[in-house]
Amino acid sequence: MGAIIYLFYFIGSWLDENHPSDTVYYSKILAMLGVCIAIYNVIRQVNELNKTE
Template sequence: MGLTIYLGSKLGEWLDIKFNNDDQLYYKIVTLVSVFIAIFMVIRQVINLTNKE
């Protein structure tokens, strides 16, 4: 979960630098999307674990 969020924030930083965005818009959006992806992955793993039992 942490790795997904970390990589998302690094991608957002890179996009902000590449497209010369001073507001850190890409950083905020990509980090938020990566948080949602990480939460979704954890929830899906918990559901799979509970269904196997």
């Protein structure tokens, strides 16, 4: 979960450095996207565990 969030934040900070903009914060947007993907992944895995019981 942490690796996904860090990866998205790292990509966002790289985009912030290489494509500067006054209104867009790539690192914040991509970090939040990483949080959503990580939570979705955890929920999906828990549902898979509950199906096998």
